[in-house]
Amino acid sequence: MQDKYKWDDLRLAQAIGEMGSLTGAARSLQIDHSTAFRRLQALEARLGAHLFNRARDGYVPTPAGEEVIAAAAQILDALGELERRVAGEALSPSGVVRLTLPDTLMTTVAPLLQAFHEEYPAIVVETAIDNAFFRLSKRDADVALRPAASAPEELAGRRISIVGTALYASEDYLSGRGKDLALDAHDWLCPDDSLSQSRSARWIASQIPAERIVHKANSLLALSVAAGAGLGVAALPCYLGDPDPGLCRLSDPVPAMETELWLLVHPDLRHAARVRALLDFLWEGLQKKRNLLEGYCSDASN
Missing domain, CATH: 3.40.190.10 (Periplasmic binding protein-like II)
Known part of the structure; x- marks a missing residue:
């Protein structure tokens, strides 16, 4: 193991297999791309085997690469289980x-x-x-x-x-519009595709015409900031929207978004x-x- 593998080598091989790219693997391991590239080259040199084919759309494991990835998963999972069990035996609150x-x-x-x-x-x-x-x-x-x-x-x-999730907008946005407009008369802020399975995203998709959506973000916190700036109406968790002095609540919590x-x-x-x-x-x-x-x-x- 010491001659051919290191723990970081195994983590790198597993990450490339999971992410499908060297860039994605480097990002997930919080190392730079050049470091990941050098480590992969060194691992392949030590093994005397080519582990990944570099395609236009990413890194595809060779048969040897598939074996290394499978072994890495087993070894790292076993190591993780050992760490959890040892940590679970700790008695001192420190x-x-x-x-x-x-x-x-x-x-x-x-x-x-x-x-x-x-x-x-x-x-x-x-x-x-x-x-x-x-x-x-x-x-x-x-x-x-x-x-x-x-x-x-x-x-x-x-x-x-x-x-609970309710609807929020800023006073500036509401001035001249009022709080009682129909839903499809408002400008809407919406979670992007990365949050498309959230209940608020599904509710907006079912209730709001696509042409009324003026802004999307991959974070509800970002949507709350945009709503506070007067960009439109956002569906936000009440724990986020209610304490914000820059936002007005426009509805009770919506059951479909709970x-x-x-x-x-x-x-x-x-x-x-x-x-x-x-x-x-x-x-x-x-x-x-x-x-x-x-x-x-x-x-x-x-």
């Missing part, structure tokens, strides 16, 4: 906990993280903001806070509350002291914010 959540929730969660740090100064929370669902089984993160229809079967989860908020953890880690401490702290803190999350009040302190 160390690092990786928390992933979407950008929209950071304003709501940040005060809880500050209070958590005061109570558990030996635990360092690393926050990964990402609107895609991180794979906890791959140790991208230890704990996830996610709006979702249900918890993935392979994860341990606690349902915190429903998440989802749930889940606190998720890999089963191997849920009994680790540092992870358990964060899970319990977030659970208790977010329970106190249920009215805000569900859209029953506009006071961000509730």
Whole structure:
């Protein structure tokens, strides 16, 4: 193994296989393209085998490459399971906990993280903001806070509350238009294709003519900023829209856009002291914010 492979080699081969390109693999591993290229060349030289064919539309694994990718997946999965089990045996509430959540929730969660740090100064929370669902089984993160229809079967989860979504616009946008126009008389801000499966995106697609959509974004936080700038009407989680002084709510929470908020953890880690401490702290803190999350009040302190 030492002569021919390194852990980073395996991760690179697996990433190229998953992403289909060297650029995508480099981005996912947070290295530059030239480093990834040199490492791939060095790996192929050590093995004496060509692992990928460079096509116009990406990197296609050769038979040798397919074998390396398959072996890498098995080895890295086994290593990840070992790391989880060892981490799960930790008894002292100290160390690092990786928390992933979407950008929209950071304003709501940040005060809880500050209070958590005061109570558990030996635990360092690393926050990964990402609107895609991180794979906890791959140790991208230890704990996830996610709006979702249900918890993935392979994860341990606690349902915190429903998440209400309502319609918002700025005072500047509404001046001269009013709040009572028909839906298709407004300019609309919409999630882009990367969020097309979200309930708000599906609702907009079913209710709003395409010609009335004036702006799209891959982030609900970006849509809230655009709405605050007067660009149009946006469907936003109430926990994001209600505390924003630059936005006016135009509707009650829309049932068709309702989802749930889940606190998720890999089963191997849920009994680790540092992870358990964060899970319990977030659970208790977010329970106190249920009215805000569900859209029953506009006071961000509730």
